[in-house]
Amino acid sequence: MALEIFLAYLQGECPGEAAGEVRRHWIRPLQRIPKREVRLYGLILDLGSDCTPPSLPNQFHEQARRQLFEFDCRHPGTNYSLLKGWERLLTPKGGRRAKPLSKDME
Secondary structure, eight states, rough: HHHHHHHHHHHOOTTTTTTOOOOOOOHHHHTSSHHHHHHHHHHTTTOOOOOOOSOOHHHHHHHHHHHHHHHHHHHHHHHHHHHHHHHHHSSTTTTTOOOSGGGEEE
């Protein structure tokens, strides 16, 4: 999810800007768990997947993925910050936001 948000920022897209935009609906609690942890959990429980990743991502997508991964390794929490910032852009002024998981995340 963070990679898609990062690519949208790099391309200057704003949430809801594109007409007919297709949104992925994520299970809300899983949205904040790093993709690596979700994948590891699935592998441990031997859960299969019926979706296959794109075989050859374009060069821009691959470079952005690498940069985001390296930056998140040096500065943990980058992916979460991207997700949280995107949620703020999607939330209308005065709209309801999800409750934080704990008081230290407010």
